[in-house]
Structures are given as structure tokens and as C-alpha cells.
Amino acid sequence: MSSILLNCPTPVMVRETIVMGHGSGGRLSEQLIREVFLPAFRNPTLARMDDQAVVTVNGTRLAFTTDSFVVKPLFFRGGDIGSLAVHGTVNDLAMGGALPMFLSAAFIVEEGLPIETLRRVADSLGRAAAACGVEVVTGDTKVVEKGSGDGLFINTAGIGLVPDGRSLSAGNARPGDAILLSGPIGDHGIAIMAEREGLQFETPVESDSAPLHTLVEAMFGTGAAIRCMRDPTRGGLSSSLNEIAAKSGVGMRLEEDSIPVREEVRGACEMLGLDPMYVANEGKLVAIVAAEDAAAVLDAMRSHALGPEARIIGCVTDTNRGWVTMRTAFGTTRVVAMLAGGQLPRIC
Amino acid sequence: MKYLSEYRDPALAAAFLRQIRQKVTRPWVLMEICGGQTHTIMRYGIDELVEGRIELVHGPGCPVCVTPIETIDKALEIAARPDVTFVSYGDMLRVPGSKTDLFDVKAAGGDVRIVYSPMDAVKLARENPSKQVVFFGVGFETTAPANAMALWQARLERLNNFSMLASHVLVPPAIRLILESPTNRVQGFIAPGHVCTIMGCGEYEELVRDYHVPIVVGGFEPADLLEAISMLAAQLETGRAELENQYARSVTRSGNTAAQQVLKMVFEVADRKWRGIGTIPKSGLRLREEFAQWDAEKIFGLEDVEVDEPPECISALVLQGMKKPVDCPAFGTKCSPDHPLGALMVSSEGACAAYHQYKRHGDLVGVSGSMS
Numbered sequence: 001m002s003s004i005l006l007n008c009p010t011p012v013m014v015r016e017t018i019v020m021g022h023g024s025g026g027r028l029s030e031q032l033i034r035e036v037f038l039p040a041f042r043n044p045t046l047a048r049m050d051d052q053a054v055v056t057v058n059g060t061r062l063a064f065t066t067d068s069f070v071v072k073p074l075f076f077r078g079g080d081i082g083s084l085a086v087h088g089t090v091n092d093l094a095m096g097g098a099l100p101m102f103l104s105a106a107f108i109v110e111e112g113l114p115i116e117t118l119r120r121v122a123d124s125l126g127r128a129a130a131a132c133g134v135e136v137v138t139g140d141t142k143v144v145e146k147g148s149g150d151g152l153f154i155n156t157a158g159i160g161l162v163p164d165g166r167s168l169s170a171g172n173a174r175p176g177d178a179i180l181l182s183g184p185i186g187d188h189g190i191a192i193m194a195e196r197e198g199l200q201f202e203t204p205v206e207s208d209s210a211p212l213h214t215l216v217e218a219m220f221g222t223g224a225a226i227r228c229m230r231d232p233t234r235g236g237l238s239s240s241l242n243e244i245a246a247k248s249g250v251g252m253r254l255e256e257d258s259i260p261v262r263e264e265v266r267g268a269c270e271m272l273g274l275d276p277m278y279v280a281n282e283g284k285l286v287a288i289v290a291a292e293d294a295a296a297v298l299d300a301m302r303s304h305a306l307g308p309e310a311r312i313i314g315c316v317t318d319t320n321r322g323w324v325t326m327r328t329a330f331g332t333t334r335v336v337a338m339l340a341g342g343q344l345p346r347i348c
Numbered sequence: 349m350k351y352l353s354e355y356r357d358p359a360l361a362a363a364f365l366r367q368i369r370q371k372v373t374r375p376w377v378l379m380e381i382c383g384g385q386t387h388t389i390m391r392y393g394i395d396e397l398v399e400g401r402i403e404l405v406h407g408p409g410c411p412v413c414v415t416p417i418e419t420i421d422k423a424l425e426i427a428a429r430p431d432v433t434f435v436s437y438g439d440m441l442r443v444p445g446s447k448t449d450l451f452d453v454k455a456a457g458g459d460v461r462i463v464y465s466p467m468d469a470v471k472l473a474r475e476n477p478s479k480q481v482v483f484f485g486v487g488f489e490t491t492a493p494a495n496a497m498a499l500w501q502a503r504l505e506r507l508n509n510f511s512m513l514a515s516h517v518l519v520p521p522a523i524r525l526i527l528e529s530p531t532n533r534v535q536g537f538i539a540p541g542h543v544c545t546i547m548g549c550g551e552y553e554e555l556v557r558d559y560h561v562p563i564v565v566g567g568f569e570p571a572d573l574l575e576a577i578s579m580l581a582a583q584l585e586t587g588r589a590e591l592e593n594q595y596a597r598s599v600t601r602s603g604n605t606a607a608q609q610v611l612k613m614v615f616e617v618a619d620r621k622w623r624g625i626g627t628i629p630k631s632g633l634r635l636r637e638e639f640a641q642w643d644a645e646k647i648f649g650l651e652d653v654e655v656d657e658p659p660e661c662i663s664a665l666v667l668q669g670m671k672k673p674v675d676c677p678a679f680g681t682k683c684s685p686d687h688p689l690g691a692l693m694v695s696s697e698g699a700c701a702a703y704h705q706y707k708r709h710g711d712l713v714g715v716s717g718s719m720s
Contacts, residue, residue: 328393334391334393340686
């Protein structure tokens, strides 16, 4: 066969404009960060690419993070944009081992939004912050013309204190470490999608939106060597693990049977043609822990209200570096790849 | 989960696997037709389980992959118009046309929406009388009846702002094409269970008779596929060529006659171009003349648009089971889901994308799918 037979006909697509996939938390998002933001802001703290920056000020280690919330609908089963903003920011701090302390909240409001809606969101945000023991100490409001926003966007920032002796980073995973997951995956993403698409299930799926900092403290309470933690939000568990594998230069082997997915979430995923490994969570964490400490950390997680279904889902390997693989229930092994753009519902 | 977990039961799968191992005395080449079946095979590593006994090659049954590039270009042109709301199934958005894709059109301000049902597009048309709502009706015999129903409904309601860019293809002519190729290696077929749920089994009986080739109508779960493979192996080992139905929980001999009826009322069989393969006679459906006013190609004057596709592309060989995705030098390097060169890399049901997703690299420890 001549070589011309092996050339595909379509030219390579290089995106010159932003498409929705750039916000999906998958490879397109990562590409954007690598090619646009990292070169523009160049500094060693940012280069670690963790969910939060840990900086030292006068000998005190502070965790600092920011996040924006554009969820639609604003109110959903299990939460709303206000509580989600608090939980998301608190969790980003907690994943760095920090004790969350202060938040900011900026509201970008579209002309025409009922003030009552804004009040409900603000009240919810305030209650969630109080429940987490953090204070919203500064804020901002901007109004944009009708059509320039989508009702309401919220941006937050958060500051927390990192106790001595804690050093978590996506680059810390070592071969032999255990991979722990705090509970079933996919609840938040499916709850939101159900609201958007008007899907009805026998047992309605609720978002798992929850603050994870007390669970993290319980885990540290065991004195274990915790290498790193992530809350698998956009892009799901698969994206978090792929990031850690790439940053640490290690492989990961997961056991498919050990990854909990609620029956109703699995059913919805089947119907919509989605894989729960890529669906967002807002109240789950995945932790890489030294093998000898895994049992103690698992016990601590299971004793906490947010981790009764915690599991060891796999281990870090020195083979297949940079790759996440999964042993299926059939004894075969497959790659768990990072998502390219957003997950797209299939035709059939 | 009823009707799912029992067909993912490792013990059941192991029993079928034992049967296959007992029956097979020499290697056989089988093709699964449907992209959904390809996806399951890759996801669960079925090819790995039967390796050495059965070689699975992957058929042309991914609607996203076989939609011709000119149809995508037509979609892009329509979707970019300011008076149009363009409505599509999700995985069509990322399919590259000759220059761009629907995501780019959306980013440039085009009103492009994803729906799960064509009836949602009809609803959009009803609620937005000032917009031309165009539904991208692609797919095999599985999606065609629902799309036909949407057109039927639009006509019933006299919705003059609804139309369809239709590009439907049919499975049996593609199987015929594969069987008539002088280089064909396929010795048995797993027919697509969902297509047969609609169309019944009659057309496949004809294929069995005309080509003396065993065909088993198969489901989409791992145990379904292993059972179908076992049934095909039993036929091949004993020299039989029959039509058998593994997916009897869904497929009947006559199929869904109500769906077939609505298909006939709205569509008629026509020659159709397949991406990567070329025109196959009588392999598609087009809108009947009485639905011309809902035909987007006619409304927007795009009937004569033709875009040349080099027939030499390796995707044609992959679609016909002559090559594996990993045989392509661009696989995983120049061509990936981030930058799909061909349509097979776009949909999760395309063979190249399924290989890329689940078994990208032959050098991974414990992961099969090595470079050949």
C-alpha cells in the first residue's frame, strides 16, 4: 500500500476562538492554561497548578484560592449557587490541607434579575459560610446589561491557614501509595443535568455539594502521610487522577468494582450516554495516601458523616507512568483517559 | 439495574467465554456492525478476552462517523445564519467539516442547541415562530423513526418554521458492500440489535441467504456480545450460515411495525454518500416529495453542494474491517480526539476514538491493543 493511502483527508483543527469545551476541565481547559495563562503570569507557586496556592507570609503558611460559579439553574436539588460557591471555595482550600478562614464574594448580576432571587442566594451563601465557620469579609457587585450575563455569576476567593507539617501537592504521589475516594461519584453533575433537561427519576438525584474541611481534618487526625488531595469537580474523578498521575510522573491502577456510583446516577448516565468517571462532584475527595497509612485514613473517613462509603479504589504504580488504567470486572484493563472537550450526549 | 447489571455479570461472561474457548478450533474474523457495540468491546476489553481465537473488526455503524463531510458543511452553513436555531444531537457538534465545526459556529454567535429528542426541536419551532428551527437528522434506522415522527408532527401542526437536514443511512447495504469486496476478511457478523428492534430481521435473512454468511443479532452489553460471538463461533465451526437472534429481549422477527410505517410515510430509500467510503446505492433515506417544504437542503438551496473526499482515507479501510485504527500512522499522534483528522476519531462510538479512549498505547503494561 502506498503511503498516500494512509493520510486522513481532513486538515488539523486548531481552535482560534473559545468553545464550551475550554471550560470543561478536560484537556482543552488544560491547554488553555498552559498556553495562555501560565506564560502570562509565570511564577513558581502558580506553576504547581494545584487547586490553591500555598504562600508563606512572615513565617505563616497561607492557602489562597479563587473560583467562579456559573451554574444553571441557580437553585437545584441539594443546593444553590450560593451554597455551592462557599463549598467549592472551602474545598479548594481544604484540598491544600488548609483550615478555611475568610472568603470574598463578588456578584455579577444581569439586569432584570429579581432582587428576591439575589436575596435568597445571598442568604444561602451566608448560612453556608457560617456552617463552615468561615466569614465572608469582602465583596463586590456588578450589574451587566440584559443578555450580557445569565442571571447571576458569583466569584469567590478564599484564604486559609496551613498547619505546620502539611505539604500537599499533585506532584507528591509515589508508587505504592493507595488511592482513596470518599464516596459515590457523579451526583452533582447528574442532579444539575436532570434539572436542566427536566429528567425525572424514581429516586431523585441530589447534588452532593458539601464542605469537606472537617473530613480532611479527621483524615489528618490519624497522623497519616497524605500526599495529595483533590475534589473531583468539573471533568470528574478521571480528570483529577490524570492530573495527579501526570504531575507526579506515576501510573495509577484503579479497580472498576471498587468505585461507588449510586444506582440512580448509573441509570441516568446510561440513559444520557455519559460516563460517571467524567461527571462533576461537589462534595467528594480523592486522596493519595502512603500505603501503610491507608487503613487508618479509611477508618477515619468512614467514621465521618461525609465518608461512610469511602473506599480504596486503586494504587499508584511505577509502570504506565502518566497514565491511569482500570481493571474491569472482567479482568481486562483499559485506559481511563482525560476528557478532550465536554462530554457529549450520544446520538443513540 | 434491571436489564443492565445482569448482562454485565462477570460470571455469565466467563461462562460464554468458556463456551467460545471450547468451540473454537481455528481463528475466525467477526465484525460487530454498531458503534455502540464497538464501544462496549473496547470499554470491557472483550477483544482481549477472545484474543487468539476471534479477531474482532469494527464495522461502519457509527452515524456520526459516516455522515459525509458535505453534509457537515451544509449544517455549518445553515447554523451560521442569524435567522436560524440549529438543533442537533450532542456528538455531531464536534465533527469537523472541511474547515470548522458546529462548536466554532456556536462560538461565533450561531444559535446551536443540543437536544435528546427531535420532538424538542419541534417544540422550539412552536415556541419561537420568528426563528427557522432546523434539526440535524442523522443516524441509522434507529433514530430515523423519531425524526420521521418529528416531521410528521411539524406537518400536522403546519409549522412552517421547522425543517430537517436529513442524512439517514441504512445498515444492510453497507454489509452487502463489505461482503462484495474482493478483499473482505469478515466471516461472520454481529448485527445491530437496536436497528433490528425497529426493522426486524428480514433483511438480514436475505444477507445470510445471498452470501452464506452467519449473522447473529446482538445486544450491547458485554455478556450480550460474548454470547453473540459464541453463537457465531458455533455456526462457523459447524459450517452453518444462519440468522440467529441473541438480543431476543428486544428484537422480534417483524420489528416495530408502527415505526416502520412512519418511516415509509416520511422517507424514501435513496443512494447515499458515506464518509470515508463513498456512495453506496440505495443505502440511505431522503424526505419524500410531500415533505419538501420541511427539507432544509431545499429551503436553504444547498442541494447541489458537493465536497470531495479523497476515497483513499484509511477510515474507509477501518470502516470495512480491513484495517485497525492503530494501523494508521497518524493514530494518537497527529490524530486524537482533541484534533480529530477523520470522523472515526470524533464520536465515542467511532472505532478510532474507542481505541484512543480505552487502549491508546500498545506499550502500556497489562493493556492490550498493541500496535500491529
